[in-house]
Amino acid sequence: MTKENCFDEMWGREAQLRPPYVAFDDWLKGEDPSRLRRKQREAEEVFRLTGITFNVYGRAEAAERLIPFDIIPRIIAGREWARLARGIEQRVRAINAFLHDIYHRQEIVRAGRLPVEMIARNAAFLPQMIGVTPPGGVYTHIVGIDLVRTGDDDFYVLEDNARTPSGVSYMLENRETMLQMFPELFSRNRVRPVSNYPRMLHRSLAACAPAATTGTPVVAVLTPGIYNSAYYEHSFLADKMGVELVEGHDLRVVNGRVAMRTTQGYQPIDVLYRRVDDDYLDPMNFNPESALGVPGILDVYRAGGITIANAPGTGIADDKAIYSYMPDIVEFYTGEKAILQNVPTWRCSDPKALAHVIDNLADLVVKEVHGSGGYGMLIGPTSSKKELAAFRDKLKAKPGNYIAQPTLALSTVPILTNAGLAPRHVDLRPYVLVSPEGVTITPGGLTRVALKKGSLVVNSSQGGGTKDTWVLEE
Amino acid sequence: MLGKTAGGLYWMSRYLERSENTARLVEAGQRIALTRSSADDEWVSVLQTAAVLSGYRQKYAEVTREQAIDWMLRDRDNPSSVLSVAESARNNARVVRTALTREVWEAVNECWMVLKQALARRVIERDLPQVLGTIRQRNAFVRGAMHGTMLRNDIYNFVRIGTFIERSDNTARILDVKYYILLPSAMAVGSNLDTAQWESILRSVSGEGGFQMTYGQQVRPREIAQFLILDKRMPRSLSFCADKLRDNLAYLSEDYGTRLPSRDLADALCARFLSCPIEAIFDFGLHEFIQDYLRATAALGRQTEVDYRFYE
Numbered sequence: 001m002t003k004e005n006c007f008d009e010m011w012g013r014e015a016q017l018r019p020p021y022v023a024f025d026d027w028l029k030g031e032d033p034s035r036l037r038r039k040q041r042e043a044e045e046v047f048r049l050t051g052i053t054f055n056v057y058g059r060a061e062a063a064e065r066l067i068p069f070d071i072i073p074r075i076i077a078g079r080e081w082a083r084l085a086r087g088i089e090q091r092v093r094a095i096n097a098f099l100h101d102i103y104h105r106q107e108i109v110r111a112g113r114l115p116v117e118m119i120a121r122n123a124a125f126l127p128q129m130i131g132v133t134p135p136g137g138v139y140t141h142i143v144g145i146d147l148v149r150t151g152d153d154d155f156y157v158l159e160d161n162a163r164t165p166s167g168v169s170y171m172l173e174n175r176e177t178m179l180q181m182f183p184e185l186f187s188r189n190r191v192r193p194v195s196n197y198p199r200m201l202h203r204s205l206a207a208c209a210p211a212a213t214t215g216t217p218v219v220a221v222l223t224p225g226i227y228n229s230a231y232y233e234h235s236f237l238a239d240k241m242g243v244e245l246v247e248g249h250d251l252r253v254v255n256g257r258v259a260m261r262t263t264q265g266y267q268p269i270d271v272l273y274r275r276v277d278d279d280y281l282d283p284m285n286f287n288p289e290s291a292l293g294v295p296g297i298l299d300v301y302r303a304g305g306i307t308i309a310n311a312p313g314t315g316i317a318d319d320k321a322i323y324s325y326m327p328d329i330v331e332f333y334t335g336e337k338a339i340l341q342n343v344p345t346w347r348c349s350d351p352k353a354l355a356h357v358i359d360n361l362a363d364l365v366v367k368e369v370h371g372s373g374g375y376g377m378l379i380g381p382t383s384s385k386k387e388l389a390a391f392r393d394k395l396k397a398k399p400g401n402y403i404a405q406p407t408l409a410l411s412t413v414p415i416l417t418n419a420g421l422a423p424r425h426v427d428l429r430p431y432v433l434v435s436p437e438g439v440t441i442t443p444g445g446l447t448r449v450a451l452k453k454g455s456l457v458v459n460s461s462q463g464g465g466t467k468d469t470w471v472l473e474e
Numbered sequence: 475m476l477g478k479t480a481g482g483l484y485w486m487s488r489y490l491e492r493s494e495n496t497a498r499l500v501e502a503g504q505r506i507a508l509t510r511s512s513a514d515d516e517w518v519s520v521l522q523t524a525a526v527l528s529g530y531r532q533k534y535a536e537v538t539r540e541q542a543i544d545w546m547l548r549d550r551d552n553p554s555s556v557l558s559v560a561e562s563a564r565n566n567a568r569v570v571r572t573a574l575t576r577e578v579w580e581a582v583n584e585c586w587m588v589l590k591q592a593l594a595r596r597v598i599e600r601d602l603p604q605v606l607g608t609i610r611q612r613n614a615f616v617r618g619a620m621h622g623t624m625l626r627n628d629i630y631n632f633v634r635i636g637t638f639i640e641r642s643d644n645t646a647r648i649l650d651v652k653y654y655i656l657l658p659s660a661m662a663v664g665s666n667l668d669t670a671q672w673e674s675i676l677r678s679v680s681g682e683g684g685f686q687m688t689y690g691q692q693v694r695p696r697e698i699a700q701f702l703i704l705d706k707r708m709p710r711s712l713s714f715c716a717d718k719l720r721d722n723l724a725y726l727s728e729d730y731g732t733r734l735p736s737r738d739l740a741d742a743l744c745a746r747f748l749s750c751p752i753e754a755i756f757d758f759g760l761h762e763f764i765q766d767y768l769r770a771t772a773a774l775g776r777q778t779e780v781d782y783r784f785y786e
Contacts, residue, residue: 050576051568051583226568235571245572249786250478261477263628263782264730 007151007411008423009074020075020472023188033420040071040416043177052173052232068465069174070415071181074426074447075189078474081443084147084155084430087339089439090330092143092432095162095317097333099139103129103313113328118321123370126278126313128285132302134311136208136436141273141309142201143432144168144445147340149411156343156408157326158427162318163310164275167466168431169233171446172197172240174468190473192443198240200433200440205271205309207435212257212305213270219243220260222251222274224292229461234275248276253296258306271307272297278312320369320403321347343408349400357404358395361388364404365456366395379456381407410456413467415449425450427458428469443471475573480632481784482570486582487636489563490616493556493589495644497609499524500546502678504602506670507539517542523651523678526554543602548593556609560589573629581619585612628729631722632782638722639775642715643768645702648678650764656695658756672698679710699760700752712767713748719774720744726782734781739774746770 007013010021017025044066047053053064076084101107102125108114119125144165146158175194179186202219209217223234225247238245250260251269259266274281280290285298300306316322322329324345330338346353348366357364366378378391395402412423430445447467448458458464503520510516517537521527529552530537530545548557564586571579589612597605624630649656655671672693676682679702688705689697705711720740727733747767755763779785 048587049580049584051579226565231568235568239572243572244476244479246476247478250476261783261786263475263477263480264732265783 006409006423006425007149007154009076009149009411009413009426011423012152020077020080020470024073024075024185027185027188028421036071036416037418039181043069043071043181046177046180047173050173052169067170067460068451069177070449070451070465070467071178072414072416072421073178073185073468073470074413074428075470075472076444078192078472081471082474083339085441085443087155088145088430088432088441090334090336090339091145091157091160091326092140092434092439094326094330094333095143095160096137096139096434098329099162099311099314099317100133100137101333102316103132108329108332111332113332114325118325119316122316122319122321124313124315124319126316128298128302129311129313134208135210135304135307138208138309138434138436139311139314140317141205141208141311141434143434144429145340145432147428147430148343148408149426149428150409151411155340157340158343159320160318160323160326161429162314163277165429165431166230166233166275167429167446167448167460168197168442169236170466171431171442171444171469172236174446174466178468189470191470192473194442194444197431197442198237200442201237201273202241202243204433204435204437204440205273205307207437208307208309209270210304210307212268217270218268219271219273220246220269222246222248222272222276224276224280228275230275237273246272248290248292248294251294251297253294253300256300256303256305258294258297258300269306271309273309278315281308281312320345320367321349321400324403343405346404348395348402348404351399353404354395354399357402358392361392361395361404363407365407366391366402366404369401369403379407382454382456407456413447413449415451415465415467422453424453425456425458426467444469475628477783477785479570479573480628480782481779482566483573483629483632484636484639484778484784486563486566486570487633488640489559489566490582490585490613491637491640491644492554493559493563494610494613495641496524496546496554496556496559497606498680499648499678500543500602501606502674503542504539505677506674509670510667519651521546523647524554525647526552529553540596544596547597547605557589557593560586575619575623577619577623578616581612581616585616588612626725628726631726631729634718634722635778638715638718639771639778641710642712642719642771645679645710645712645715646764646768646771648675649699649702650761650768653760653764656699657760658696668695669693675702679708681708681710684708696752696756699755703755704748704752713744716740716744716748716771719771723778736774736777736781739770739777743767743770743774 010018012018047066047069053066102119109116109119140162142165144161146161147155148158149155171194205219206217219241220243221234221238223231223245225231235245244260246260251258254266257268258272259268276292279287280292282293282295282298283290284295298312301308324347326342327338346357348354348357362380364380368376410425413426414421415424426447426449428445428447431442433440447469448464449467450456450458451463451465499520503516506516517539518527521530521542524546526546533551534541545552546555549555550558552558564582567574567579567582589609592605592608620633652671652675655668672695675698676685681701685701688701701708701711703712706713706717708714723737723740727737
């Protein structure tokens, strides 16, 4: 694709400054580029000192890396956000209703709107969850909806993250850094705050406490430990919520409750915000090799002794094959048309779709159904003939493992480079909290940006960066 | 508080204290080597004091100044090298991040970042004073952040317990390795060599100034022993450390409302070892005394780990 047909969020398609950027552009005109570059370096120093790092698997020499932060904010108008927020809330409510349904009566299958094999033969479907209703009826307490934009009013959902969406600490730290470095920008623009996210998260989790809770709910964050790629975020969230950060070996089942070993003995936990995958959660019920989980926690869970957030088995809702059914799922459970569009998706398990994908591979993006983090995906337009041929073989060998989508002309936002401002492709992950009290969406979210010119891959594990994301007051 | 967190705080503080103590031992060793003729023997006793001699012997056949300094400051094979303990301290700080103030965490993180840089390559002799200064300064920043920003609660108590277990161990080992030059029989000798050794002992606990303020210009072994063992004003003396251990364990007892065996051990430590005149210690035998003291503090450390459930 060429740069010309991309929508730039600052300049539109025709180099016309868009309204949300007017005050920012005014400020930018008075800034000396060398000062901005100095600020950029200062920002990196702040991140390094704070220890906002992520671990890269399989690279001992660079075990901890910074996610590059770009100081040019991405700005979304209040009006634009209002529509997005409605669409996100609708989608998240549908996902929760869907999860309840497929672990209970499976009405959507009975109604013929979803083929039964999408569930029955899906590795993300947990039979242990059949008939289990989580406390408060909430499955996905925390959701990240990945959005991309292609025009003024054209947003698409790229992915739903219904397991353990990460990155929210970057959203918060990016804003803190910007407030420190450019206070004057926040005097000139009315930017909706994000800093109460940890408080909302705690409140939302506490509102889902199980029946066994006595007194104020005890919340804890479960981490795989300091070598996990997102450890910084786990400790950040526990710290900001003022709750304990626990590992599997701090926990055991005591008198039918999951309890943590404190300096004064075992104390029960009511709500566990776990950042450990389903498979590692309980060596007695899932992967027996896991040292990260708590033996027997699933039995306590099923007996109503603890809330696990997100609930086990939510992965089926963000499965990439299920994704292609999301417009139907939204309509089925909400009775309304989906406000947010899906990217057209070919399911390679379908022979006709597979043939189309193989013929048009050079124009498509192909993803693994169960993959994440940008690993194992193919971007047709930027791949060599050899890579395309190799991928064709993979597709033919295991078609059910893949979906394909057209390469979208992702919108761009300027970043600061040594040669001045230059457009780069972005996506957006807003963070959504669900509790019996309702759905809360933090204005904005995490903007990920592909730092390489022309690149469409924004994942931090693949060299992407982040930006502060502003939603302006209406 | 999680038991693991208490353990993490305790070990973070021990490692921080150890890095500073090691820097001080290297400094004293270097000083004595520069002011005497053949002094490689001195590095044997320095390595011994830092409790890293046996590891060193496995790697090197002979003891030389360069190798000893490298082993103590930056060898990854030595788990007590400054570089190793700076990293261990920081890893523990990451584990207990939620118990630390932002200031303390950043001070520990920056300490590690700066030392990793400073110790990336073998330290040449000319740079040694500056590098040792950096190690001490970085530790001072951490201590200052702790002092100025932490609540005086159980978190702080575990930090203090770790600090004083490590510090008292360090001072006791200095005395253990050098006890023979502090015996009353040595007093008669008082050669230049002895004076240099006595000064070196004081230097290895940053005690030269304090000693002079208390006892004047004349350096005598009896006073050095008194100063390092019994002087409650000296922040690295055994008595000072034991008092702090007893106090912090008492605060924990009060805070948690339970009296645990570690508190009895701390009371016994103060009563049994540190409430007698220095002459009684000489009569008992300085060497035996130090050995007993080292065993008692090690037992206290282990009991604290058990009482507060550091591990499963």
